Amino acid sequence: MSExxxxxxxxxxxxxxxxxxxVDDAGEIDSAQFHVTEFRGFEKICEGRPFHExxxxxxxxx
Amino acid sequence: MSVKTLQIDDKMVTGLAGETIFSVAWENGIHIPRLCxxxxxxxxxxxxxxxxxxxxxxxxxAACLTRVEEGMVVRTGTARLREHRRLIVELLLAExxxxxxxxxSNGDCELQDLAAELGIDxxxxxxxxxxxxxxxxxxxxGLDHNxxxxxxxxxxxxxxxxxxxxxxxxxxxxxxVIISDLGEPWGKSESCTDCGKCVQVCPxxxxxxxxxxxxxxxxxxxxxxxxVTAREKRQWIR
Amino acid sequence: xxxVKRKPRLATVWLGGCSGCHMSFVDLDERLAELxxxxxxxxxxxxxxxxxxxxxxxxxxxxxxxxxxxxxIRLVRSRTKTxxxxxxxxxxxxxxxxxxxxxxxxxxxxxYLENSAVVVGLPAGNQVVPALLDRxxxxxxxxxxxxxxxGCPPPADAIYDLIMDLLHEREPRTDGRRFG
Numbered sequence: 001m002s003e004x005x006x007x008x009x010x011x012x013x014x015x016x017x018x019x020x021x022x023v024d025d026a027g028e029i030d031s032a033q034f035h036v037t038e039f040r041g042f043e044k045i046c047e048g049r050p051f052h053e054x055x056x057x058x059x060x061x062x
Numbered sequence: 063m064s065v066k067t068l069q070i071d072d073k074m075v076t077g078l079a080g081e082t083i084f085s086v087a088w089e090n091g092i093h094i095p096r097l098c099x100x101x102x103x104x105x106x107x108x109x110x111x112x113x114x115x116x117x118x119x120x121x122x123x124a125a126c127l128t129r130v131e132e133g134m135v136v137r138t139g140t141a142r143l144r145e146h147r148r149l150i151v152e153l154l155l156a157e158x159x160x161x162x163x164x165x166x167s168n169g170d171c172e173l174q175d176l177a178a179e180l181g182i183d184x185x186x187x188x189x190x191x192x193x194x195x196x197x198x199x200x201x202x203x204g205l206d207h208n209x210x211x212x213x214x215x216x217x218x219x220x221x222x223x224x225x226x227x228x229x230x231x232x233x234x235x236x237x238x239v240i241i242s243d244l245g246e247p248w249g250k251s252e253s254c255t256d257c258g259k260c261v262q263v264c265p266x267x268x269x270x271x272x273x274x275x276x277x278x279x280x281x282x283x284x285x286x287x288x289x290v291t292a293r294e295k296r297q298w299i300r
Numbered sequence: 301x302x303x304v305k306r307k308p309r310l311a312t313v314w315l316g317g318c319s320g321c322h323m324s325f326v327d328l329d330e331r332l333a334e335l336x337x338x339x340x341x342x343x344x345x346x347x348x349x350x351x352x353x354x355x356x357x358x359x360x361x362x363x364x365x366x367x368x369x370x371x372x373i374r375l376v377r378s379r380t381k382t383x384x385x386x387x388x389x390x391x392x393x394x395x396x397x398x399x400x401x402x403x404x405x406x407x408x409x410x411x412y413l414e415n416s417a418v419v420v421g422l423p424a425g426n427q428v429v430p431a432l433l434d435r436x437x438x439x440x441x442x443x444x445x446x447x448x449x450x451g452c453p454p455p456a457d458a459i460y461d462l463i464m465d466l467l468h469e470r471e472p473r474t475d476g477r478r479f480g
């Protein structure tokens with residue numbers, strides 16, 4: 001019986017992630033995916049802002 | 063000039079006829095919060111933070127615009143005023159995008175200091191998140207509208223002290239914005255003399271010197287004292 | 301037979317944040333040992349848990365930025381006695397909320413279409429990656445918050461003072477706190 005197992009949350013990492021494990025009919029692992037579920041849009045936030053503010057702003061990524 | 067005697071909180075103080083409550087309080091070490099007042103510039107009562115209770119008046123009075131009268135009884139620290147000031151600062155913080163953490167004036171901002179003084183630990187109003195720009199067209203300075211509180215100190219210092227009147231306000235209400243000349247980029251202004259007085263009087267990080275990183279913009283707010291004193295003592299250069 | 305009074309249960313959560321507040325928490329340094337003797341840290345990104353338990357105090361870092369955060373904070377609130385908005389992102393939206401003035405569509409297009417070279421395309425979600433909320437919100441816009449601890453990050457001393465005040469059932473002192 002094929003199914004998808006989702007491990008949520010992944011702990012003890014910096015940030016947020018989930019893992020999907022796809023198991024086929026024979027019960028063997030078919031594939032696995034690592035999902036980064038965190039996104040804040042820093043590439044857009046910095047637009048139009050002065051260059052010298054970037055170190056302070058980008059350090060809030062992590 | 064006649065002298066007026068009045069009471070501010072539990073102090074009996076005197077002031078000259080024509081002096082404002084704010085000025086007399088200041089001289090007597092009585093602290094009244096403010097954001098639009100700067101010693102040396104005209105007062106406009108824009109920020110409404112200096113509102114005080116005057117006995118006999120139902121409405122609160124702006125200390126920076128109200129002249130002292132003989133026998134006046136003024137209260138500056140009541141619960142009503144404290145709530146009022148909290149609300150004003152919360153309105154300011156909710157209206158535009160004040161992100162202290164990544165601001166050039168972090169640590170040297172009159173709005174940030176005021177929020178801390180008033181014990182504001184969160185804003186109860188809905189943040190507006192308007193889309194506002196940063197004008198970096200000028201060679202030496204920048205204007206970030208996200209941090210502007212429309213106190214008009216820049217407008218007044220440029221008009222009254224520098225005499226250029228580069229800044230003014232355009233639009234009304236939530237759409238009001240500081241513009242240079244007739245709405246051109248600051249770098250294209252024909253009236254601006256690059257003196258930087260507006261940058262020094264700006265209470266927040268809205269006007270800043272280019273090249274400032276986060277928390278690096280430190281303003282010299284007392285420079286106006288020299289100019290005012292020079293004017294009073296008639297220390298003209300020519 | 302009287303039951304032994306159990307130690308207060310502490311939890312920390314991070315939503316749309318950078319984990320800097322948690323780093324400041326860890327900056328308690330040797331005071332962490334004192335904290336460990338006074339409270340049990342049941343659930344945290346620093347521990348391994350899968351189901352959020354019933355706790356007395358939860359520190360919530362980060363703003364509510366996607367549907368997972370929304371669902372999780374509501375669950376956390378329902379299982380927490382005293383909820384604290386921890387750090388500027390939770391209290392004001394801060395940097396995480398800076399994307400609000402651009403709008404979700406523009407932000408996603410910039411990051412996944414214009415700026416992408418290898419895999420160009422908006423994330424499909426796969427029913428696993430959560431959808432971005434139209435508006436990043438501070439925590440108190442979504443659930444009721446009991447205390448606020450501002451700062452980016454709040455200094456370790458302020459974190460220590462707040463937790464100790466709560467553990468000693470004192471009204472927390474608030475002077476000296478600043479945004480930023």
